[in-house]
Amino acid sequence: QANVTDTYDVVVVGSGAGAMSAAIFAADQGMSVLIVEKSDKYGGTSALSGGGIWVPNNHYFKARGGNDSYDQALTYLKASTQGSVDEKRLRAYLDNAPKMMQYLQENTQLNYTVAERYPDYYQHLPGSAPGGRTLDPELFDTSKLGDEVDNLRPASPTTLLLGKIAWTARHAHKAMSKERGWRLMIVWLMLRYKLDFKWRRKTRRDRRAALGNALIASLRASLMDRKVPLWLNTDFQELIETNGRISGLIVKRDGQEQVIQVRKGVILGSGGFEQNQSLRDKYLPKPTQQAWSATPPGNNTGAALEAGQAIGAATELLDWAWWAPTISVPGEDKARGVFAERAFPGAIVVNGEGKRFVNEAVGYLEFVDEMYKDNQKTGGKTVPAWVVFDAHFRFNYAMGPLMPSQVMPDSRMPKAWHKTVYWKADSLDELAAEIGVDAAGLKNTVVRVNGFAATGNDEDFQRGGNVFDRYYGDSNVKPNPCLAPIKKGPFYAMRLDAGDIGTKGGLLTNERGCVVREDGSEIPGLYAIGNCSASVMGTTYPGAGATLGPAMTFGYIAAHDLARQP
Ligand code: FAD
Incomplete structure (x- = not known):
């Protein structure tokens, strides 16, 4: 029998971008929040990603005179998902994604810019845009994290210039497509790295975080501003249901089992199951190998999926991943x-x-x-x-x-x-x-x-x-x-190989981010976001940032919904 050790209004499981954003939103709604993360580093796959966020009709693009609208984006999403996703969920996404980004930009250390020329992926579909819907992170100075920088999951060397120098998606695209001035730009980035003598004496790692690492670092800094605790090495195992609502969860922290109670609810943000070969064999098309995944080994093994299934949650899209060769x-x-x-x-x-x-x-x-x-x-x-x-x-x-x-x-x-x-x-x-x-x-x-x-x-x-x-x-x-x-x-x-950047099937949620049962009824107090939930994008990938965008947006929706709970 595990002991009850703590009580919070909300516990968020996982420390990817969706989970961390959800914790910020919950804290700003006046709730006490705890984040539990199983690995010894925070950030998950999100920290290795490009950090791009797909937000149709966003304020950044509009401020630059860009042309987009809610209706155009809805037309596009409906054409992409072809009736396979409840329109209420599509609308919830389009309603809240721009608000979510504007909130983060104005109230946290997050700093994004619009990729005006990055096109949607399905140019043949009505409502697609030639650019302006993907937002990319600017570089983030990790010295603001103090010692917490050591717990940040390092960026993949493949996303850094020469395996070590931070650069934005804008820089990378300029170099890749050999736009005018690309050579000079590279020399400048290299010099900036080399001449940072103070930081060079400490570590080979760039002072600046880029891409998904910048996203995670800025969210972590914003959580520190709010004094939201993040427990590393804390493995979520089971949900506790009392009188039909989620009242807590069982975790193993540094090897010790303990119960954490929640007054309002749990937000599951613990990623998909791409790092679990037996779940891959069970659900994904064959052949399939964990080793083909571009995600961190050992992290995302389907804990949320199994815990949700154990209490009768409905699931969808389990045979799908965010595929990538x-x-x-x-x-x-x-x-x-x-x-x-x-x-x-x-x-x-x-x-x-x-x-x-x-x-x-x-x-x-x-x-x-x-x-x-x-x-x-x-x-x-x-x-x-x-x-x-x-x-x-x-x-x-x-x-x-x-x-x-x-x-x-x-x-x-x-x-x-x-x-x-x-x-x-x-x-x-x-x-x-x-x-x-x-x-x-x-x-x-x-x-x-x-x-x-x-x-x-x-x-x-x-x-x-x-x-x-x-x-x-x-x-x-x-x-x-x-x-x-x-x-x-x-x-x-x-x-x-037939690889992936995460699975995209999981617990089915409604337009409020709440997990539902087969009959559509809600499991009160249980929310799922990111790759542990069935994607609002259905079997499609409409644009760059269409995985992180929904994870963070449904984190925003879930936190506000929780705040409204008695
Ligand atoms: P994660 O970010 O993986 O976070 C899940 C966390 O939960 C992990 O830290 C994990 O350790 C933790 N966890 C798991 N089980 C437990 C447990 N039992 N208890 C406690 N914690 C647990 N997507 C985009 O939208 N835009 C991009 O630009 C982009 N670029 C990418 C580039 C690369 C190279 C890769 C690999 C992926 C990219 N993606 C991108 C995909 C995106 O990174 C993932 O889809 C997204 O990060 C998934 O977020 P998540 O929060 O669901 O999972």
């Missing part, structure tokens, strides 16, 4: 997502028959969804798939961990990467043999794509046919910035 690199603890590089001209993706099966430049969720569909058709020849490119591409562009050979020639790459991360051969035939792909199929595909590169028209998959595809294209390449021929040896291939 990934590459595993020896010695790294998690896979790397391949988000942008698929759109660069001169790289194609093929299945085991050597055939393309998708517009390589589509959003990452659609990409892996198409991988699974083609895998069915080919009897298992599309997971993994192979990205193929030539020496010209290799010289000019990055692909996964391979920086362009003009800065990272093959001779300077770790030896262990050859035939684990990349394969290389003098001819396409030899390359096909190395990776076990049909050689004739690959050759035919390359001839066909080279023809498309000359005309600028991808007759098979319309790659580069819209503003989203072209966002990561190379504007110097004509006539289509996403298409270039593959002809100069040596030729390269890299293995793409």
Whole structure:
């Protein structure tokens, strides 16, 4: 029998962006709040992310004269989700997301800016926008966290310039698409890092946090301003229900079981189940591997899902993830997502028959969804798939961990990467043999794509046919910035797995963020946000930031709903 050790108005489980925002909103509503986090670091996957937040009709864009509206965004969300998500939830999202961001911007240390040119992912759907709905974090000075900086889950080196220097999404895009002045910008970022002598004496880590790390650091600093306690090494295990409402929870803190009572309720924000192989095997399409996930190992193992199911909560979308193709690199603890590089001209993706099966430049969720569909058709020849490119591409562009050979020639790459991360051969035939792909199929595909590169028209998959595809294209390449021929040896291939950046199915909630049972009735006092809840985006990924946006927005909604409880 565990002892009751503490009582709070609200307990928030997990310390991702949704959970931390919810705790801020709850505290600002005058409630006492505790955050419990199972790992020894706070921030979860959110801390490793790009930190982008998708907020249609936001005040940042409007202040810059941008054109968007609630109705346009609703049209888009309805067209994306195709009736699979209750319209009340869609409306709750669109109503509250702009308010949520404005509140954080005005009342906390969060500092965001609008990505005016980052397009929605489904440009063919009505209501889509060519930019202005994704918000990106500015850099955050982590010296404001004092010693708490040591408990911040470090950013993935893959999201930092040269693996260590903080840069914003704006900087990264400028460098990737080689906009004017990109080289100077990089020199300036490097100098700023190097000349920060005081911080350099302390650590290799940049003083500035970027992207998802900036989001989490600024939320943590804002929680410290409010004196909201955050317990690390505290594993949530079970919910306690008394007379039909949630009255507390059982946690294991530093190995000791204890009961925490709640006066108002519990907000579950403890992520999905992508780090639990048996739940993956049970729910996700096959084949599926925990090791293909780009999320931190061991964190998100489905605790909220199982605790909710144990008390009769309804679930949805358990066979879905926020898919993203990934590459595993020896010695790294998690896979790397391949988000942008698929759109660069001169790289194609093929299945085991050597055939393309998708517009390589589509959003990452659609990409892996198409991988699974083609895998069915080919009897298992599309997971993994192979990205193929030539020496010209290799010289000019990055692909996964391979920086362009003009800065990272093959001779300077770790030896262990050859035939684990990349394969290389003098001819396409030899390359096909190395990776076990049909050689004739690959050759035919390359001839066909080279023809498309000359005309600028991808007759098979319309790659580069819209503003989203072209966002990561190379504007110097004509006539289509996403298409270039593959002809100069040596030729390269890299293995793409059917990875994810988190699962997206979980406990079903209503428009107030409250968890419901199969019959639609609420479980009073129980709320779920982020990837432990069934996504308000259904099976889609409408724009950059469509996972963090809902997590934080339903945190806002849940906290206000809790404040209204007696
Ligand atoms: P998390 O942020 O993972 O937080 C869950 C926390 O709960 C973890 O700290 C975990 O340890 C804790 N926890 C788990 N179980 C327990 C338990 N039993 N008790 C206590 N604590 C527990 N999304 C976007 O919207 N925009 C982006 O720009 C973006 N970029 C991305 C880039 C990368 C490289 C990756 C990997 C993901 C990206 N994503 C992005 C996806 C996004 O990061 C995740 O979908 C999001 O962080 C999930 O938030 P969450 O709060 O549900 O989970």
